[in-house]
Each structure stands twice: as structure tokens, then as C-alpha cells.
Amino acid sequence: MFPRGGFYKEHIHVLQSSNSIAFYFCTMSTALCKSSLRVNSVYCSFCRSEGIALHLKMAADTSVEILQKVLENEILQTTKVVEEHLDAEMQKLDQMDEDELERLKQRRLEALKKAKQQKQEWLSKGHGEYREIPSERDFFQEVKESKNVVCHFYRDTTFRCQIMDKHLTVLAKKHVETKFLKLNAEKSPFLCERLRIKVIPTLALIKDGKSQDYIVGFTDLGNTDDFTTETLEWRLGCADIINYSGNLMEPPFQNQKKFGTSFTKLEKKTIRGKKYDSDSDDD
Structure with missing residues (x-):
């Protein structure tokens, strides 16, 4: 009271x-x-x-x-839209005669056949696996015969290059439409100078024989050694170098903060006095 x-x-x-x-x-x-x-x-x-x-x-x-009441109304509206779409598709199929259905079937078979042939062509050019090329001369030949190429410029003693290798091995098998390569930066000084490779590791993203984008270190991958393969896949999708089916507006590494992911402080170190640096803290 x-x-x-x-x-x-x-x-x-x-x-x-x-x-x-x-x-x-x-x-x-x-x-x-x-x-x-x-x-x-x-x-x-x-x-x-x-x-x-x-x-x-x-x-x-x-x-x-x-x-x-609000939730029930939203569910009813969504269900109604889905049902209307399905009804329209079923009605469209019902109205087709046998000749139209046969033509539709043939178009789908031709599309599948074409996709299979394209995949075989990619595999014959070295797609579908993550592999090392021995020299700069091989790089130009590989880039010339494929539309989309991801080339990892690495160094044997850089720990973060090994992390990148692990993720690229997975993505090479998943995205056959793109060629995944690696090249020792210390054995390709001319190419590093031409492509302005100054930090190790660096991914050069090549489209139609021209450098389109670069992934330098792990900055674009959440700035952490613990980034996921999905994060690297998203970044490659942003460069349109792979066929990415996810949402480019939502970087996967944004969710890592919720789980307490620590971000690594980067320190650049020179490699034998050359013009490119190491993005790894380990030498």
C-alpha cells in the first residue's frame, strides 16, 4: 500500500x-x-x-x-507465398505437352553434359589440386591457360605459409573452376618485383592473365592465425576469383569474436635484405 x-x-x-x-x-x-x-x-x-x-x-x-498473433501472421504470409510459387510451377508443368517436356529434359541434359566437359577440361589443366610450380617461367604458362588463378607466394621458413597451405589444399578440391598454385618467393625475384610482392605470405589473384587482387598476410582474414577455411573462401569470393555461393556481405570471421578469438599482433621482418617482408612472427 x-x-x-x-x-x-x-x-x-x-x-x-x-x-x-x-x-x-x-x-x-x-x-x-x-x-x-x-x-x-x-x-x-x-x-x-x-x-x-x-x-x-x-x-x-x-x-x-x-x-x-504477429508471429502467426508472418508464418501464414510466408507459407502462402511458398504455396503460390509451388502452385504456379506445378501449373506450368501441367500445361506442358510431351514435346515441351522432352525439350526441357534435353536442355537440362545438355547443360549437365557441358558442365561435365568443362570440369574435365579444368582437371586436364591442373585444376582440382593445390600444387607447387618450380619457376617463374612455369607461372606465366599456367596463368595463360586458365581464366582464374590463385598463386601463393611463400617461404619455407615462414610458419604462416604452412597455415595458408592447409586451407588452399581444401579449397583447390572444392573450387575446380579455379587453379591453385604456390611459388617460392625466394626463387622468383623478378616476378615478386613485377607483382609487388613485399609481404609473405601473399596470394596473387589472377583473372584473364592479369593480377586482379592480392591477399596480403592475414589482415583480410580476421587478422588471426586461427582463421577458418570458410573465411579464406569468402575473401576469394569477394575478388570474384571463385564461384562463391555464400553471402558476401557477412564475413565469417565476424562471428569469431563471439567465441573469444584472439587477434595476433603482426610484426614485419625482412627476408635476407630483400624488398618483401614476412607476415609471420616466426623465423
Whole structure:
């Protein structure tokens, strides 16, 4: 119960701790309570703790009912759209005669046959596996015969190059449409100078014989040694160097912060006095 002098302030304070619907109902109750006060009364007989609890419960029940109705309406609308789409497709198929169905079947078979031939052509050119090329001359030949190429410029003693190798091995098998190569940076000084390779590891992304993009170190991969294969796949998809089916607007490494992933501080170190640096802390 509330003292008469502090009735309105205390009542409103209790209501504000609840949600907006509870505030609305209890404000109405406040008006009723004020009208029920007698001249000689010290307390409001309506505003006992049981009464407040009852009004809050009514407000909470109302909120749940409203939310349930909104969700039910959304589900019904979504179901309706899906059913209409399926009905339209089924009606379209029902209206086709045998000749049209046969032509549709032939087009699909031709598309599958063409895709199979394309895959065989890629495999014959060295796609589907992550492999090392011995020299700069081999690099130019490999790039010339394939539209999409990912080349990892590495160094044997750089630990992060081994991390990159692990992920590229997986992606090479998954994305046969792209050729995945590795080349020792210390054995290809001319190419490193031409492509401006200054940090190890670096991935050069080549499309139609021209360098389109670079992945330098792990900065674009969440800046951590623990980045996932999916993160590297997303980054390659952003460069349009692979056929990426995910959402390019949502980098996978954004979710890593939720699980306490630590970010590695990078320190660049020179490699035998040359113009490119190592992105690894280990030498």
C-alpha cells in the first residue's frame, strides 16, 4: 500500500519498471485509485500489492498474445507465398505437352553434359589440386591457360605459409573452376618485383592473365592465425576469383569474436635484405 502523499510518484515508479503495455494499464488503474480516495483515508484501498501484481500479469499476458498473433501472421504470409510459387510451377508443368517436356529434359541434359566437359577440361589443366610450380617461367604458362588463378607466394621458413597451405589444399578440391598454385618467393625475384610482392605470405589473384587482387598476410582474414577455411573462401569470393555461393556481405570471421578469438599482433621482418617482408612472427 502507498501513503496518500507519495501515492502517485511511487505508483508511476513501479509501472515504469515494467513494459509499455503494463504502464498503460496501470496508468488507468492510477486514475481509478485516485478517484477512490476518501477525505479521511490515509491509504488507497485499491493499490495493494495484490492489485499491482494482477495488473502486471494482465499486461504481460496481453504482450504474449500480441506477439503470438504477429508471429502467426508472418508464418501464414510466408507459407502462402511458398504455396503460390509451388502452385504456379506445378501449373506450368501441367500445361506442358510431351514435346515441351522432352525439350526441357534435353536442355537440362545438355547443360549437365557441358558442365561435365568443362570440369574435365579444368582437371586436364591442373585444376582440382593445390600444387607447387618450380619457376617463374612455369607461372606465366599456367596463368595463360586458365581464366582464374590463385598463386601463393611463400617461404619455407615462414610458419604462416604452412597455415595458408592447409586451407588452399581444401579449397583447390572444392573450387575446380579455379587453379591453385604456390611459388617460392625466394626463387622468383623478378616476378615478386613485377607483382609487388613485399609481404609473405601473399596470394596473387589472377583473372584473364592479369593480377586482379592480392591477399596480403592475414589482415583480410580476421587478422588471426586461427582463421577458418570458410573465411579464406569468402575473401576469394569477394575478388570474384571463385564461384562463391555464400553471402558476401557477412564475413565469417565476424562471428569469431563471439567465441573469444584472439587477434595476433603482426610484426614485419625482412627476408635476407630483400624488398618483401614476412607476415609471420616466426623465423
